Amino acid sequence: MSTLENLSCPIDATPLSRDERSLKCEHGHVYDLAKTGYINLLPVQNKRSKDPGDSKEMVAARQAFLNQQHYFPIVNKILSSWPKSDLVNGTRILDAGCGEGYYLNAIGGALAEQNIAMERTGLDISKWAITAASKRDKSVSWLVGSNASLPVPNARFDAILCLFGFPIFSEFSRVLSDKGLLLLVESGPDHLIELRKILYPSIHDYKQTFSEGMAHFDLVSEQSETYRFTLNSQTEIQQLLTMTPHIHKASYDGREAVKQLESINLTADIKLRWYRKTKVVDYV
Template identity: 85%
Template sequence: MSTLENLSCPIDAAPLSRVERSLKCEHGHTYDLAKTGYVNLLPVQNKRSKDPGDSKEMVAARQTFLNQQHYFPIVKTILSSWPKGDLLNGVRILDAGCGEGYYLNEIGKALLDQDISIERTGLDISKWAITAASKRDKGVSWLVGSNASLPVPSERFDAILCLFGFPVFSEFSRVLSETGLLLLVESGPDHLIELREILYPSIHDYKQTFPEGVEGFELVLEKAETYVFTLNSQTEIEQLLSMTPHIHKASYDGREAVKQLNSINLTADIKFRWYRKKLG
C-alpha cells in the first residue's frame, strides 16, 4: 500500500502526520484523503485556475491510449538506461507530472519483478489525473501538487522522473538526495512527424531544450530512441491527438484533415537525459 509518509504541509512546510483519513501539520492545516487514497496538497492560493492541469476528458483519452502499450518502449528504455549502481540499495522515486500513472505503474512492476526495493510517489497538478492514477496502482503515494513547490522535505527522493513535463530544477535539486538522479524524457525532432505534417502547413525547426545544461546537475547519459507504431482507427488517432499540445496548436484545416484518417503509421522519437545532482 502507499504510505503518504514524509510529506510537508504546502502552506508552511511543516511535517505532515497521518491521523486516520487525514494528514495534519502542527499548525492545524488538515488535508483529507480521497476515497481512492490520494491527497490534495495544492492550496487554493497556488492554483492559477479553478481546475488546473489536464481535464477529465484529456486524462481519459491518455489513459486509454497508453493502456494500448504504444509507448511501452519508453518504459523499457528508462529501465535499460537507468544507472545500475543507483538501484542496488533500493530507490525512492518521484514522478513529477505523473499524469494518470502509466509510467510509474509500469516501472514499479518491472523493478519489483527484479526484487529491487522501491518507494514510489506520483505528483500531478491535475486532480483528474491523480484520481485516475490512484485507481490504477495502490502501491504509490499519489499527490495533487505542483512542481514549483513540492510538498516534501529536502533530500526526500533518490530519483526524479520528469516525462514530457515541466521541470523546476531548483525544487528537484532540493528534494533529491545528495547524489540523486533526474531523468528528463522529451520529444525528439521527428516525434509524430507524420501527424504533424498533416496538422501544420510547415514544421518548425527543432530546438534543443536546456542546451547549456542544467544548473545544479551534471549530464550522466543521453540517449535517443526511435521506433514506428501504428494506429488503426480514428478513435485511437483522436485519443493520441487529445493528449498532445497539437490539439490546441493545430489549425482547423489540419485537425479536419486528421479526422479523415482511419489508420496511420507514426514515428516515436524520444530523447532521454539522465542527470546527477552536483554536490555542494
C-alpha cells in the same frame, strides 16, 4: 499500500502527520485523503486556475492510448538506461508530472520482475490525473501538487523522473538526496512527425531544451529511442491527439484532415537525459 509519509504542508512547509484519513501539520492545516487514497496538497492560493492541469477528457484519452502499450518501449528504455549502481532496492522515486500513472505503474511492474522494490511517489497538478492514477496502482503514493513548490522536505528522493513534463530544477535539486538522479524524457525532432505534417502547414526546426545545462546538475548520459507504431482506427488517432498539446495548437483545417484518417503509421522519437545532482546547497 502507499505510505504517504515524509510529506510537508504546502502552506507552511512543516511536517505532515497521519491522523486516520487525514494528514495535518502542527499549525492545524488538514488535508483529507480521497476515497481512492490520494492526497491533495495544492492549496487554492497556489492554483493559477480553478481546475489546473489536464482536463478530465485529456486524462481519459491519455489513459486509453497508453493502455494500448504503444509507448511501452519508452518504459524499457528508461530501465535499460538507468545507471545500474542506482537501480537498487529502497530507492525513493518521484514522478514529477506523473499524469494518470502509466509510467510509474509500468516501471514498478517491470522492477518487481527483477525483485527490485522502490518507494514510488507520483505528483501531478491535475486532480483528474491523480484520481485516475490512484485507481491504477494502490502501492504508489499519489499527490496533487505542483513542481513549482513540491510538498516534501529537503533530500526526500533519490531519483526524480520528469517525463514530457515541466521541470523546475531548483525544486528538483532541493528535494533530491546528495548525488541523486534526475531523468528528463522529451520528444525528439521526428516524434509523431507524420501526424504533425498533417496538422501544421510547416514544421518548426527542432531546438533542444536546456542545451546549456542546469545549475547543480551534471549530465550522466544522453540516449534516444526511435521506433514505429501504427494506429488502426480514428478512435485511437483522436485519443493520441486529445492527450497532446496539438489538440489546442493545430489549425481547424489540420484537425479536420486528421478526422479523415482510418489509420496512420507513426514515428516515436524520444530523448532521454540522465543527470546527477552535484552541488549541495543550504536551503532556507
